[in-house]
Amino acid sequence: MTTATTPAAYAESLFGLEGRLAAVTGASRGIGLAIADCLAAAGADIIAVGSGRPGGDDEVREAVEARGRKLIAVTADLADREQVAALAADLAARDVDILVNNAGTIRRAPATMHSDEEFDHVVDVNLRSTFVLSREVGRTMVERGSGKIVNTASVLSFQGGVTVPGYTSSKSAVTGLTKALANEWADKGVNVNAVAPGYVATANTHDLRADPERSRAILDRIPAGRWAEAADIAGAVLFLCSRAADYVHGAVLPVDGGWLAR
Numbered sequence: 001m002t003t004a005t006t007p008a009a010y011a012e013s014l015f016g017l018e019g020r021l022a023a024v025t026g027a028s029r030g031i032g033l034a035i036a037d038c039l040a041a042a043g044a045d046i047i048a049v050g051s052g053r054p055g056g057d058d059e060v061r062e063a064v065e066a067r068g069r070k071l072i073a074v075t076a077d078l079a080d081r082e083q084v085a086a087l088a089a090d091l092a093a094r095d096v097d098i099l100v101n102n103a104g105t106i107r108r109a110p111a112t113m114h115s116d117e118e119f120d121h122v123v124d125v126n127l128r129s130t131f132v133l134s135r136e137v138g139r140t141m142v143e144r145g146s147g148k149i150v151n152t153a154s155v156l157s158f159q160g161g162v163t164v165p166g167y168t169s170s171k172s173a174v175t176g177l178t179k180a181l182a183n184e185w186a187d188k189g190v191n192v193n194a195v196a197p198g199y200v201a202t203a204n205t206h207d208l209r210a211d212p213e214r215s216r217a218i219l220d221r222i223p224a225g226r227w228a229e230a231a232d233i234a235g236a237v238l239f240l241c242s243r244a245a246d247y248v249h250g251a252v253l254p255v256d257g258g259w260l261a262r
Helices: 007-015 030-041 056-066 081-092 116-144 165-188 203-210 212-221 230-241
Strands: 021-025 045-050 071-075 098-101 147-152 190-197 252-255
Touching (some): 021 116, 030 056, 030 098, 030 230, 045 056, 056 071, 081 116, 098 116, 098 230, 116 165, 165 190, 190 230, 230 252
Parallel strands (some): 021 045, 147 190, 190 252
């Protein structure tokens, strides 16, 4: 930083996303909505990929446009392979600068009762769509010589969890995919990284939070002493999407209140 550069201007140069186009999957609620809002606040225009949940587009549109940024709303079922392929082609044609593969799903059942259909559905949404979108959008980034891809992993990328074999398997694979793509694309100007959220107060954790005994056991394990908010994850994603992370490749950043350190 030179003496002519103010601290605010220097911070803006590191974390500002003015002129960037960011695609965020699962953007209609929870962590995805917070990420879209955060990236828009940093200056990016947003392609919000949602599942078509009634009213979902309205919420993210209101948030992004309140930041003075443009929003393009796209609907796709990420468990449907044809829709994923169409979405990938659409995003690849738009010269996306930032891709956040955030959409995810979970099915809870003991392994002996976890059906093939449940396992396949979770893997298709959490892993396969992440690969297909990264491959197609990543190809354009490699050709351009720049781009940021951030995947959403989980603390269960490092642990087994209980009654979530499909989810744990898919999120463990997301960390491997992140590293594999980083190895191939780091020298092409493309950063591929991931965040690994801990226990976040979203719809996916409603049942856990509604169970007093389970919720207390989780809170007792978290050094920070609270469930994460979606905005906690969004801030980490902003870092990985910014110039401040230009030399960060293949990282999986836990955002877990210290859960994995316990």
